[in-house]
Amino acid sequence: MIEERAYWLAWSQISGIGPVLLRRLQQHFGTLSIAWKANKAQLGEVEGFGFQTLEKVIQQRSRLNPEQLFTQHQQENPYFWTPADADYPRLYQFTKKMIEIVKSEI
Numbered sequence: 001m002i003e004e005r006a007y008w009l010a011w012s013q014i015s016g017i018g019p020v021l022l023r024r025l026q027q028h029f030g031t032l033s034i035a036w037k038a039n040k041a042q043l044g045e046v047e048g049f050g051f052q053t054l055e056k057v058i059q060q061r062s063r064l065n066p067e068q069l070f071t072q073h074q075q076e077n078p079y080f081w082t083p084a085d086a087d088y089p090r091l092y093q094f095t096k097k098m099i100e101i102v103k104s105e106i
Helices: 002-012 019-029 032-036 040-044 051-061 066-076
Strands: none
Touching (some): 002 019, 002 066, 040 051
């Protein structure tokens, strides 16, 4: 579960990847962690991944480490949900970045 949360967070940091492409990636590969490791040709099989999107993903993905990003984000925002969480509110499933920061006051 923690691993998949890290990949939801990492994918949400890549410009051009919104909720629709995130869902398509998840549906195509089964998990976002598998999608993260996919090569350019494999990503190109996903509907909506044109040349420009592929180039952005390859470039930006090489600069992100999902586990480090997750650890840093968890320290700064310990109360957050991703769609990989069982208690993720259905209402938020189609937000732009697919990540909802939850304040500790809740």
